[in-house]
Amino acid sequence: MTGYEGRYRETxxxxxxxxxxxxxxxxxPFYKGLPDDRCQSHHWGYVVKGRLIMHMPDGDEVVEAGEAYYTPPGHTDELDPGTVLVEFSPTEELARTLAVVGQNIEG
Structure with a gap:
């Protein structure tokens, strides 16, 4: 993905x-093919810089720099340019989700 930089640690x-x-x-669009076309992983995180908007069936949650968040499975997301995150996710859930996301990115 253009403009993306990620480092990961599993523990x-x-x-x-x-x-x-x-x-x-x-x-x-990257979640197409997952149940309800939404991310299937839990995430706990912190927005270091920028803004994250999590779209969930019951509404949106906006998280800005300096704020922590939790989001359950069943969301999609949107980020402002320049956003930096630190995020914690269950490895198995994340891997299953990213397998589909990766296919969608490759086209």
Whole structure:
């Protein structure tokens, strides 16, 4: 993905992701093919810089720099350009989700 930089560390069943999204955007299309076309992983995180918008069936949650968040499975997301996150996710859930996301990115 253009403008994306990510580093990952797996430990005790969780993946810690340090991610930077230079271009930002709405990532909803990348979840196509997952149940309800939505991310199927839990995430706990912290927005270091920028803004994250989580689209959930019951409404949106906006998280800005300096704020922590939790989001359950069943969401899509949108990020402002330049957003930087630190995120913790169950490794197995994340891997299943990213397998589909990766296929969608490759086209």
């Amino acid at each position: 005790d069943g969780y993946t810690i992701a340090f991610e930077k999204f230079e271009e930002g955007g709405d990532f909803t």
